[in-house]
Amino acid sequence: MGRTDEYVLKHLKKILPTEDACLDFIFAGTHSWECSCGGTFTRLPGRKQYQCSHCRFQIAPTAHTIFHKSATPLTLWFQAIFVYSNAKRGLSAKDIERLLGVTYKTAWRILFLIQQALRHTNAHSPKNESGKT
Secondary structure, eight states, X not given: OOOOOTTSHHHHHHHSOSHXXXXXXXXXXXXXXXXXXXXXXXXXXXXXXXXXXXXXXXXXXXTTSTTTTOOSOHHHHHHHHHHHHHOSSOOOHHHHHHHHTOOHHHHHHHHHHHHHHHHHHHHTSOOOTTSOO
């Protein structure tokens, strides 16, 4: 069997190379490309929003997520999530700072929001038969 490149950073950069690709990925994961009125959503130029071609309803896919109101490029966010999820013993903000080439303050905020999102997800997961989460 050959080695698969499915779980390497190079593969992530190939799948999500640009800000637009990352935004499309978030939109596709949370919304349908077709509006209930029969129109289709298209990206508004220069904005992180999509608008229906028929009723002009707008959706901001990053709203109410860890990416909300962040000036950090989405490509760096996805790289940080990828690196964090593949770390065996966890990561520090200093590690993320070095890996992504961002400031310590940005790395700390990214790491904090990723951990907070995972904590929030685990707190709301259904309980198994033994009553433990």
